[in-house]
Each structure stands twice: as structure tokens, then as C-alpha cells.
Amino acid sequence: MFRQGNKLSTSISRLSTLASRAAGVRAKSTLPSLPYDFGALEPVVNSEIMTLHHGKHHATYVNNLNAALEKMSDAMAKQDYATMIALQGAIQFNGGGHLNHSIFWQNLCPVKDVVAPSEANPELAKAIEGQWGSLDNFKTEFNTKTAAIQGSGWGWLGYNKQSKKLEIATCANQDPLVMKGLVPLLGIDVWEHAYYLQYKNARPEYLKQIWQVVNWKDVAARYEAAKKA
Amino acid sequence: MLSLLAAGGAEAFSAFAPSLSAPKSLRLRQESVTMSSNDNPMSRRAAVVVTAGLLGSFLAPKESKAEGAFSLPALPYDYKSLEPYIDEETMKLHHDKHFNAYLTNLNKALEGKPAAKLTDIQKEAIKAGPAIRNNGGGYYNHALFFKEMGPAANSGKPSAALQKAIDASFGSMDKMKEEFNAAAAKRFGSGWAWLGVTPEGKLAITSTPNQDNPLMEGCEGQKMIPVLGLDVWEHAYYLKYQNRRPEYITNWWSVVNWEAVSNNYEKFAAKGIPVEVV
Numbered sequence: 001m002f003r004q005g006n007k008l009s010t011s012i013s014r015l016s017t018l019a020s021r022a023a024g025v026r027a028k029s030t031l032p033s034l035p036y037d038f039g040a041l042e043p044v045v046n047s048e049i050m051t052l053h054h055g056k057h058h059a060t061y062v063n064n065l066n067a068a069l070e071k072m073s074d075a076m077a078k079q080d081y082a083t084m085i086a087l088q089g090a091i092q093f094n095g096g097g098h099l100n101h102s103i104f105w106q107n108l109c110p111v112k113d114v115v116a117p118s119e120a121n122p123e124l125a126k127a128i129e130g131q132w133g134s135l136d137n138f139k140t141e142f143n144t145k146t147a148a149i150q151g152s153g154w155g156w157l158g159y160n161k162q163s164k165k166l167e168i169a170t171c172a173n174q175d176p177l178v179m180k181g182l183v184p185l186l187g188i189d190v191w192e193h194a195y196y197l198q199y200k201n202a203r204p205e206y207l208k209q210i211w212q213v214v215n216w217k218d219v220a221a222r223y224e225a226a227k228k229a
Numbered sequence: 230m231l232s233l234l235a236a237g238g239a240e241a242f243s244a245f246a247p248s249l250s251a252p253k254s255l256r257l258r259q260e261s262v263t264m265s266s267n268d269n270p271m272s273r274r275a276a277v278v279v280t281a282g283l284l285g286s287f288l289a290p291k292e293s294k295a296e297g298a299f300s301l302p303a304l305p306y307d308y309k310s311l312e313p314y315i316d317e318e319t320m321k322l323h324h325d326k327h328f329n330a331y332l333t334n335l336n337k338a339l340e341g342k343p344a345a346k347l348t349d350i351q352k353e354a355i356k357a358g359p360a361i362r363n364n365g366g367g368y369y370n371h372a373l374f375f376k377e378m379g380p381a382a383n384s385g386k387p388s389a390a391l392q393k394a395i396d397a398s399f400g401s402m403d404k405m406k407e408e409f410n411a412a413a414a415k416r417f418g419s420g421w422a423w424l425g426v427t428p429e430g431k432l433a434i435t436s437t438p439n440q441d442n443p444l445m446e447g448c449e450g451q452k453m454i455p456v457l458g459l460d461v462w463e464h465a466y467y468l469k470y471q472n473r474r475p476e477y478i479t480n481w482w483s484v485v486n487w488e489a490v491s492n493n494y495e496k497f498a499a500k501g502i503p504v505e506v507v
Contacts, residue, residue, distance in 0.1 A: 052471050052472060056471065056472040057472055060472070089417075093417050150359065150363050150419075150439050150440070151418055151419035151420070151438065151439035151440075151462070152418040152419045152463075153418075172418070173417055173418040174417075174418075191418075191463065192419075192462065192463035192464050192467060193463050193467060193471075193472065196463060196464060196467045196468070197467065197468065197471075200322055200326070201322055201326040201327055201330070201464065
């Protein structure tokens with residue numbers, strides 16, 4: 001049942017886009033399809049989590065973002081600055097949630113499709129080694145910092161365009177990494193909804209396992225794009 | 230410390246350990262010791278030191294951080310007692326893992342620090358830094374939370390005094406729940422919703438992020454003494470409700486124990502005192 005769901009949700013989102021275009025309202029943001037089936041990341045992240053995470057949590061961010069953007073465009077038309085300012089929280093939460101999860105689905109891939117950073121992009125592998133000594137050291141520091149996030153948030157590998165260096169950063173709630181001045185390359189969601197059904201309170205265990213489904217090809221592509229931008 | 234004690238008499242002792250509530254019989258003994266010693270300052274000091282030592286070794290007040298620091302309060306009911314509103318597995322994890330982790334980390338953060346009342350720790354928590362803010366808050370919040378709930382059959386209703394205060398601030402119980410539910414649903418990310426008594430003596434509702442609570446100086450939202458709190462961290466509801474937080478919130482009211490909440494209100498918050506939870 002879960003495996004078929006992804007195709008259904010894609011169809012529904014396509015239909016709603018068409019419907020809203022027909023109504024003369026431009027749909028602002030849409031739920032991107034998962035690049036794989038809900039069960040594809042088993043046994044690292046189970047299909048129940050993927051179904052809820054994509055179909056409910058991410059979908060809700062998209063819906064709430066669109067609602068906030070509609071109110072924002074009304075307020076902009078009326079030059080109602082008070083309302084525009086009041087809406088910023090909703091846009092940060094839901095826009096951030098949409099951005100972050102859109103990156104996340106691409107950052108992950110089935111175990112069988114995973115390649116090492118050195119195979120994905122030797123430049124990236126070299127940069128990681130240069131920064132942290134080894135890939136393992138990088139993962140250890142990433143996991144330590146990410147596990148330590150209080151409450152909800154994300155751990156990130158980001159690119160600093162000023163220093164041209166890789167950095168590990170964490171963000172609270174759905175704050176997008178751009179708020180820290182970095183280009184997002186790899187994000188790991190540590191909101192409890194990302195792991196609780198399978199790992200319960202054992203966030204460090206989830207962080208240990210998640211590396212088995214990190215799509216270094218995608219991380220490398222973002223790295224290349226960030227360097228050029 | 231000795232110079233404090235040398236200041237003389239009962240005042241010195243209470244300066245040394247203001248939070249220790251010595252049983253009446255011991256207190257009388259202390260006074261008689263100081264009175265019966267002759268008026269030589271040296272022997273008065275000695276008397277105070279001896280008494281303080283005796284009292285210190287006797288008392289292990291649960292509120293203060295004594296030698297063994299804080300401990301995990303047992304659940305006042307069975308793990309499955311809040312079914313079907315809160316599931317057994319969540320209660321086991323929430324109490325034995327999450328609550329326990331805050332306790333362990335709080336004790337670690339307090340190592341080597343002078344003894345303090347848990348409610349005083351709350352007041353200074355934001356200034357004290359992330360370890361005490363998150364774990365001191367987490368420990369207090371969960372202690373309040375588990376104590377204020379109980380089996381649905383025993384939910385009962387607010388005391389007359391609490392009901393009066395609810396009606397005065399919100400108009401009715403239903404209106405209070407509506408406002409509370411909205412605050413709980415709107416809290417983005419992890420946090421808590423609270424019903425409490427403001428410095429003006431009125432009931433109000435607020436919410437805080439992560440493990441903050443309204444006792445903490447500098448916290449977000451309305452300053453108040455909480456009498457009822459709802460955990461809206463995902464771990465509090467995800468196994469049973471998944472993303473459906475509003476459904477969790479609505480169902481949770483069935484396991485609120487109004488006797489406990491009324492007690493929190495009448496014995497503490499209405500008197501301007503933070504609720505003692507351990």
C-alpha cells in the first residue's frame with residue numbers, strides 16, 4: 001500500500017495544480033515527488049516514516065506556505081506592511097520546511113545506489129578530508145553537533161562562498177541554512193517525526209544509520225553548483 | 230561557610246540553607262542548644278556549627294539539590310492507565326527515557342554547584358546556559374506533566390476556586406480549552422502550552438519553545454506560574470497520533486486530573502508560589 005502511495009500523491013498534486021491554474025490562481029509551491037518509492041530507504045528509514053514525512057509533514061508545509069503567500073500577496077497589493085510583517089513567521093516556518101524537505105529527498109537514495117564521496121566527486125572528497133582529516137571524522141563531528149540540537153532542527157553540511165570552505169552547521173526548527181549564510185549541500189532532519197516511529201528516542205542511532213542512504217552524487221552536484229554561483 | 234555560621238544563631242543557619250525546611254522538633258532543639266550555651270561568642274559559634282551539621286546530615290530535602298541530587302519521580306499510575314488517550318508505549322518511553330535523560334543530564338550539569346531548589350533553578354535557567362536551561366526545564370516540566378494527569382475515570386472537575394478563576398479569565402471552561410488548544414497547536418517545533426497564574430493574579434495561557442517554561446526569567450510569552458502544561462514535542466504523541474497534533478491535544482483533556490491541577494492552583498500559584506513538583 002505504501003509503495004503505491006507515491007504515484008497517487010503525485011497525480012493528486014498534478015491535478016490540483018491544473019485545477020488552480022484553471023481557476024486563474026497561480027499555484028505558488030507544490031509538493032515535489034519523491035525520487036523513489038516510500039519503501040526504498042528500508043531498512044534505514046522505514047516506509048511508514050517516509051509516507052508520513054512526505055505525504056503529511058512536507059505536504060502541510062506546502063499547503064501552509066501557499067496560504068501564507070496568498071495572504072502576503074493580498075497584503076502587498078494593499079501595502080499593508082503590518083500584515084506583511086506579521087506573516088513573516090509563517091513564511092519562515094513553512095517556506096523553510098518546504099525548502100529543507102525538498103533538498104532532503106534528493107540528498108537521500110536507496111542503499112544500492114549509494115557511492116562514496118571519492119567516487120561521486122574527488123574534489124568534494126578532498127575538501128572533506130582537508131577540512132576534517134577524514135570522512136569518518138567529518139561524520140563524527142556532524143553527528144555530535146546534530147544530535148545535540150535541542151528540540152527540533154536540522155544538521156547541515158554547507159558551503160561558505162566567502163571562505164570557499166565546507167562547514168557543518170545546525171539550524172533550529174525549519175530555519176533554512178541560508179539564514180546562516182551557507183549554501184545547503186546535505187541536510188539531516190532531526191525533528192522527531194523524521195525518526196521516532198523507528199528509532200524512538202535514540203536519535204544518535206538514527207544519525208549513525210542515516211549515512212547508509214546519503215546520496216553523495218547529489219551532495220556533489222550541489223557542491224559544484226555552489227562553487228560556480 | 231564557617232564565617233556565615235559564626236554570624237550567630239538561627240539567622241546564620243537559615244542563611245546557609247534557606248531552602249531546608251527543618252522539622253519543628255529539630256528547629257526547637259537548635260534554639261535550645263544556642264540558648265543554653267553560655268554567652269561566650271566562641272561557644273555560640275560552636276553550637277551553631279554542631280547544630281547545622283546535625284541538621285544537614287538528617288535532612289535530605291527533595292526540593293533542594295542535596296548530596297544525591299534530584300531523582301526520577303515514579304509515575305503515579307500505570308503506564309497503560311492513560312489509554313486510549315495516551316498509549317502505553319509512549320508513556321514508557323516518555324517517562325523512562327525522555328524524562329530520565331533530562332534528570333541525568335541535569336544532575337551532571339549541577340555537579341559541583343551549590344544546592345538549589347528546583348523552582349529557583351527554573352528562575353535562573355536561561356541565564357545558566359543551555360545545559361541547565363534544557364535539562365532543568367525538561368526535568369521540571371515533565372515532573373509537572375506526569376503529576377497533573379491520571380486515568381480518565383478519575384479526571385474529575387476543577388475545584389470551586391479554580392473554576393471561578395477560569396470563568397473570570399476566559400468566560401467558561403470551553404473557552405479556556407479553545408484558547409489553550411490554539412496555543413498548543415500553533416507552537417512551531419518543540420515546546421509546551423501552559424495555563425497559569427500571572428503576576429496580576431489572573432489565569433492566562435501561553436506557550437514556550439523547547440524545554441523553557443514561564444518560571445524562567447527571560448522566557449518567551451506571558452510570565453506566569455504554570456498549573457497545567459501540555460507537552461507538544463513530537464515524542465509526546467507521535468507513536469499514536471503521528472502528525473495529528475490537534476487530535477492529541479483534544480484527547481489529552483480526558484486524562485487531565487483536575488484535583489492535581491486545582492491543588493497546583495490553590496496551594497501554590499494562587500499564592501504566588503511556583504508549584505513544587507518533586
